[in-house]
Amino acid sequence: MEFLQHFGPVFTLTSMAILCGGTIGGLLLGATPGLSPTMAVALLIPFTFHMTPVHGLMLLGAAYTATVAGGAISAILLKIPGAPANIATALDGNAMAKKGEGARALQICFISSFIGGVIGILVLIFLTPVLAQWALGFGPSHMFWIAILGVTIIGSLDSKSVVKGLLAGAVGLWIAMIGYDSIQGVERFIFSEHLEGGVHIIAALIGLFAIPQIIEMLEGGRINRQYEIVKVQPHSIVAAFRETLSKTRAAIIGSVVGVIVGLIPGAGGQIAGLVSYDQARRFSPNGDKFGTGESEGVVAAETANNAMVGPSLVPLLTLSVPGSPTAAVLLGGLLIHGIFPGPNLFEKHADVAWAFINSLLVGQFLMLVFGLYIAGLAAHVVRIPPPILASGILVLSVFGAYSVQSSYSDVVVMLTLGLGMYFLSKYGFSPAPLVLGVILGPIAESNYVQGQIIAEAGDGMFAYFFTGALNLFLIGLVVASIVYSVISEIRIRRLQPRVGVSS
């Protein structure tokens, strides 16, 4: 129950103001179609640079949880999920809204998000120290394999093509090598004056996640997009609480599925929401009504995608392996504050780690309160025209990339990486493994070099890196993540016609 001792920093005036701001901002950003939670958190990181680590992480954590929940607003009111995690929510949520039950759907959605979110954070609170304790005995070879595992898991599970996912991860690892070698200070791969300081994580994060989304918003050209927003009629919050709590089966299914999916690195909220929705439909006596405005569907989807948030941080905080692209961005946020997540986190930075985790729990309550009251306001935000959004995000990206080190080279690097990522994404490359390569590259290299020194004094490289139960277990996980994805890809390919370029 160590976490109970660290609630103090969460309940200060500054912390509460940051949490409220992060939650409201996250809900509005999440509700805006085209703004993914990953991009929202990436754009917020430069702001945290001027804060203390605790406050910075609180802002990022609040924004992360709130954007996932906020994505349900546009899913329900517009049938446009704010994030992939809200796809399943749109199925019944929008049908309810069209029947004039938009307020009821939104209230049930936020209450379910709260239930799932709290369960997920409790799993994070109780599981993280146990896993961290176990991981304390890890040496350089294990940490090297863990860094490689992080890249292969995201590379193979988060991409449509395993080879392209791994290739993106390798490119990310190389980008991390640009600049001066941290051990001998040797200049590596500096082919432009803008690369002399290396590629800063924040410039890479903003460029890789924000710039491709800006261009995607412009893909439609000068099209006048009209959103059909259904009118939100008033509805009793007490009645919504009663109704949500009566859907126990859907809430349990959603929470269990969300927790399990969250713990699997790379799986993500989209899978959690859809799997939970499908299971709830199977076990429900009203299964045939799912898709026509059945509130049980909203409960199942929203408890799952919010229950996923906490557990997705378990591998991040204990092993430095992010469970989702947004967790990868959070890892970047931790690193710029000098906090290296991993086995030692709860020994070296226990106060920061617990304050962050506790703020996530408090953030769930704030998300419930603000979600219930500002959902109507968010309906106006979702109507911001894409050209304004795209222009605004571009300016924010430029200022964000610049403000971290006051270096214009970071802006140029950010735009270059972003433009490159947009074109690569059109050919099936995903930004998440590339980002993870950039983040985990230095960790993998330093442990590889340390391991090499130890190995040369001992039994050699092969014995050090490829023998021992833990090394073999981690190598097994690396191989399993790749093999599983290859098999899945082959199965999917058999169902598709053979073409050159396809959707």
Added chain:
Amino acid sequence: MSQQEQVAGRLQQSLPVLATLALGLWIAYASFSVDDPQPYLFPQLISVAMILLSVSALVRAIRGANRTGVGIPLDLLLRIAPGIAVMLAYVLVLAPQLGFYTGSAVGFLTLYSLYDPKPHLSIRTWAMRIAVTVGFMLVIYLVFALALQVQTPRGLFL
């Protein structure tokens, strides 16, 4: 899909993979041809992985087995090209020459106006566009210059 379209699709899928292959070969050359290999041990590993993965992806692209991504059709390229041109002009010319805030305002207004579906010849439309730009830049100035106290490079203007 016609034979010609299939060939074009396979060629298009091969291009990004050829780029990563070229990058892998260059990293390998730079990493294996140095006098002191110590700082390049990890890049050597990466280059080998990149070359192997690129060759595998290239073979799949040539065989037509690469079915991820929609590619970039010409009409899409034409729609996004003005936006990309504005981004490049903003970052490489406008912000350094005019000053960070002025360049950003011009970049914002240009990108917004280019993709705004409202008629370009209406005064009301332009009044709206300018008002949104000024309002947005005011918020940016308040946040970055006053709250976060970020010193931005000056050009001809602020």
